[in-house]
Amino acid sequence: MRALPDGMVVRIGRHTRVRDDGTLLVGGAPTRVARLTPRAAALARDGRVVVRDAASRALAAHLLDTGLGDPVAASLPPVPLSELTVVVPVKDRVAPLDRLLASLPAGLGGTIVVDDGSADPAPIAAVVARHGARLIAFPENLGVSTARNTGLAEATTPFVAFIDSDVEVEPGSLEMLLRHFGDPLVALTAPRVLGREREHPGWITRYEDARSSLDLGNDAASVRPGSRVTWVSGTCLVARVADVSGFDATMRVGEDVDLVWRLIDAGRVVRYEPSAVVRHDHRTSARRWMARKFFYGTGALPLGERHPTEIAPVVLPPWAAGMLVVLAAQRRWSLPGAAAICAVVILRVARRLPHARHPRRTAARLVGDGALASLGQGSALLVRHWWPLALAASLVSRRARRAVAVAAVVDAAVEYARLRPRLDPVRFFAARRLDDLAYGAGVWWSALRGRSLRALMPRITRGHHD
Incomplete structure (x- = not known):
């Protein structure tokens, strides 16, 4: 047990x-x-x-x-900060590093800053010395994975925190993340990543504040492929040293997701804890922001090579995939056909719920939730992962143009209503579509370069009932 x-x-x-x-x-x-x-x-x-x-x-x-x-993390026993070493990889970010080190709590078991080939290492060394941290300097850039692994090898405490240099840690966050290790299966925990507050945020910053790729929401979760939270960012991770062998140094992107999925494959638990918060220095210019989204997308290739079953852009049960195909046909029979598919599935699920007081009602809610989630995933395929194909189809097909237009507008409208960003609907729509275009372009670039479409293929799976 x-x-x-x-x-x-x-x-x-x-x-x-x-x-x-x-x-x-x-x-x-x-x-x-x-x-x-x-x-x-x-x-x-x-x-x-x-x-x-x-x-x-x-x-x-x-x-x-x-x-x-x-x-409930607060119900778990506290872990002394003296059992935690913080590892910070940095390159050329002097002022952000200063802010990060100033935000760390007192009483840590150690702080190791790894300078990954800064052009001018002297200011980095000065900041590290002022905060009483330990410095390891590389003469050339070896990558963030190597920098983190070097710090990990030098840590002498049971726990280690990998924190990027462009964040600030809110009070109590590291302590809250450490509490999760009272569960002996937990190997890694991650906080919520929010944007650093700015006096005059531009429209890109306002969008990122509401819909950053790094912000995984305000609900706690067990991280696992195919679930609501499938990965966590290396922006800030706290790990049990005995469980972590290190990051894959051959990966320049996606190395954090790879670590998470390797731990899960090994039977360990990764937790996302949104009550712990770090503040990230989001990019403010559209060009640099889109370049970063493209960079994230290129991680699909190395992740697909290492985790072929987890990298699928969408995961659908067979009936949902059929429903999407029927709706995409946009014929007179499409809506009745989709309704018929859902009705058949409701009856099948209800028969598997003899212990429920209202099996058909419970099944209808299950299938309804699944249908809505599948529609969202189908929209994401059109406007994010498959947008080059959708664009090509739109040039020759009126139905394709209609499907793409509906997906683009409904997706943005649903997200706008859910997030209520400090941004008008028009600019939110533009940022949402640019976000998807840049990320999708990165996925396609990596797929074509690696001659593999694995990261673009949906996965069909089945649900579970106890």
Whole structure:
């Protein structure tokens, strides 16, 4: 049994639906329907399970393993900061490095700054000395992975934090991330990455503040491929030294995602904790911002080579893929056909839920949620991952033009309503589409250069029901 500590609290996830007086849970990653015994339902009656004995420990572990619940980090025992070493790779960023080191809490087990070939190393050395950190300097640029690995090899504490030089750590964040290691399966934790506040933010900055690729939202999650949070950024990571062998030094992009997925493949747990926050120095010019998005997209090739089953741009059950094909045909029978597919799936799912009080109602909600999620993924294919193909098709097909236009407008409208950014709808729409164009171009560039379309192929999978 998973050795969760006494007193640990696991709460039912915000995205998990509780039905039938708490005996039926719908949610998780991938989405599933889990039936609880009356005794287990009583343990979680207030939406929280407190680990006190074997029964509560088993229920808490099940909720965590399935993604139906999340740990309350504050309920886990604190880990002294003296057991944490901070490793900071840096190149030429003197002022940001100064801000980062000033934001680190007192009492750390050590701070190691690795200068990865700065053009003028003297100012970096001066900042490091002023903050009492240790400096390791490379005469030439060897890459962020090598810099992090060098710091990791020098760490003598049980835990290490990899923090990029262009962030600031908010008070209490490292302490909160360390608490998760009270769960012995946790190997890596990551905070929420928000933008650094600016007095006069431009439209790109305002968009990034609302829809940054680094910001994974305000809901805690277990990180795993195919779930709501599939990866976390290397902007700030806290790891158990015994579990981390290092970053792949041959990768210049995607090395953080590769590390996360290797840990998950090894049976370890990676947690995203949004109550811990770091502030990132987002790019402010459209050219540099789009170049960075393109760079992120090029990570698809090396990740696809190392993780061929996890790199798919969308993951769909067979019925959802069929529904999207039927709707894309844009015929008179498309809407009735899609409705018929959903109706058949509802009946099939309902038959697999004999323990539910209202199996058809529960199945309808499951299929409805799946249909909406699949429509979102289909839109992303058209305007993000497959946009070169969609553009080519639009030149010769009115139906293709209609599909792309609807996907582009609806996607931006839904995101605008969800995020409520400090930006007008027109510029938000423009930034959203530029974001997708730049990232998608990076994916295609890497795919063509590597002669592999693996990162562009959808994955068809099946759901799970307990």
